[in-house]
Amino acid sequence: MRLGSLIKGVGVLFLGGIIGIVSAQWSVEKTATAMTAGGGPWKSWFSGTTSIRNPYVNAHYLMFGRLPPTLGQELLFEARYDDEGAALDASCDYVIEGPRLTARWWHLALADEDNSQPAAISLTSSQLIGEPDGSMRITISRQPKAGNWINPRDLSRFELVLKLRPGSGLNAGAAVVTLPHIRREACT
Amino acid sequence: MRAWLFWLAVALVIGAVTHLSYVLIAPSFAMQRLMVGESEDAPVNRFVLLDAAAQMRLLGETENEAVSAKCVFDIGDGELSIAAEMPDTFWSLTLYSNKGADLYTINDRQAGIDRFKLTVKRAPDLSDILSSEQSENARALSDGWSVEVPEPRGIAVFWMALDYPEQRKLFTDILSRSACTFTASQNALP
Numbered sequence: 001m002r003l004g005s006l007i008k009g010v011g012v013l014f015l016g017g018i019i020g021i022v023s024a025q026w027s028v029e030k031t032a033t034a035m036t037a038g039g040g041p042w043k044s045w046f047s048g049t050t051s052i053r054n055p056y057v058n059a060h061y062l063m064f065g066r067l068p069p070t071l072g073q074e075l076l077f078e079a080r081y082d083d084e085g086a087a088l089d090a091s092c093d094y095v096i097e098g099p100r101l102t103a104r105w106w107h108l109a110l111a112d113e114d115n116s117q118p119a120a121i122s123l124t125s126s127q128l129i130g131e132p133d134g135s136m137r138i139t140i141s142r143q144p145k146a147g148n149w150i151n152p153r154d155l156s157r158f159e160l161v162l163k164l165r166p167g168s169g170l171n172a173g174a175a176v177v178t179l180p181h182i183r184r185e186a187c188t
Numbered sequence: 189m190r191a192w193l194f195w196l197a198v199a200l201v202i203g204a205v206t207h208l209s210y211v212l213i214a215p216s217f218a219m220q221r222l223m224v225g226e227s228e229d230a231p232v233n234r235f236v237l238l239d240a241a242a243q244m245r246l247l248g249e250t251e252n253e254a255v256s257a258k259c260v261f262d263i264g265d266g267e268l269s270i271a272a273e274m275p276d277t278f279w280s281l282t283l284y285s286n287k288g289a290d291l292y293t294i295n296d297r298q299a300g301i302d303r304f305k306l307t308v309k310r311a312p313d314l315s316d317i318l319s320s321e322q323s324e325n326a327r328a329l330s331d332g333w334s335v336e337v338p339e340p341r342g343i344a345v346f347w348m349a350l351d352y353p354e355q356r357k358l359f360t361d362i363l364s365r366s367a368c369t370f371t372a373s374q375n376a377l378p
Contacts, residue, residue, distance in 0.1 A: 008195060012195050012198050012199045012202065013202060015199045015202075015203075016198070016199040016200065016201070016202025016203040016205075016206060017202060017203070017206050018203075019199065019200065019202075019203030019206070019207075020202065020203040020204065020205065020206020020207040020208075020209070020210060021206055021207075021210055023203065023207050024206070024207045024210035024211050025210075027207075027211070028211070051289070051290055052288075052289070052290070053289075055211050055212055055215070056211055058215055058287070058288050058289070059210065059211045059214070059215045061288070062215035062216075062218040062219050062222070062288050063210075063214060063215055063218055065218065065221075065222065065245070066248060067222060067246065067247065067284065067288070067345070068284075068288050068289075068290065070280075070282050070284075070290040070293045071290060071293070072293060073280050073282065073293050073295060104278055105278055105349045107248075107249060107253060109248060111248075120244055120250050122249070122250065122253065124253045124349075126349070126350070126351045126352065161248070163248075165278070165280070165349075167278055167295060167297060168297065
């Protein structure tokens, strides 16, 4: 009888813990808003117009080992899917293209799918080679490509993290930023 | 039937506690880990230049992309003076609380100068600070800036962009002239 109660107690504890963690992760995920001027797969947990006061938003950044973006200095966008809605997969080539970002400094990084560790795979605005028409085009591929090329190395599935630093100190809203498209090309 | 309802209720209560812990408590521990990095005994109220690994952990940026430094602070019984020397480039200085809230931030264009002193003090009344905007907390003084923050513990993050990797040595040399100096309040002195 006692053993039965003990097993039941442990089971309930386990079940409660799972319910709590899953519901918290779901709530954190739900606080993100699709924020691009032209639609697309980019999401932001930070509006850019007011300081972060929502604990779910704060948890999103800190639980994945990132400092939350600061008001007036930074905007942070994340994408786990391409324009067609398929998960980003390092065995495929992707082209990220669109108008050149207007931020004073920006940083595009590939993060591990579980997002727990920042990957040292990135490109910044100062490294970008602009297209003749003024737009930008970045290729993610395991094979060397001409122009702006990011090698996903040993990542399998990944997430794109785009950090913009407008530099003006003004509270630019995340919703008005035009972000690049993520187009999938060939997969191996 | 009643017993099942009881155990279900217990599971839901545990779930609610876990949910709140995940959202409210766990991020504070995560922020602590970000603040101190790998070392358990990270220096407090001292300026520390970040090496490549520490910068990647804190900011997710490589040594070819940016130069950064930190000052983990605890101004529970005094105030902190940050003497910043920044190179002539795009830089920012941001103060976070130990819960991850941004307390104060400034960049090169807002500051207008690359060498300044920022005094960080504990806000006298927590409710006043919480109900006011950041811009109201920062007041320009004749010898630099002064900011009153609602949280006694946190981290100041110095960041500057690199246009090309070769700038790192020069920018690091300039930034390393910065300092964080803690002064105990009169009440705290023996």
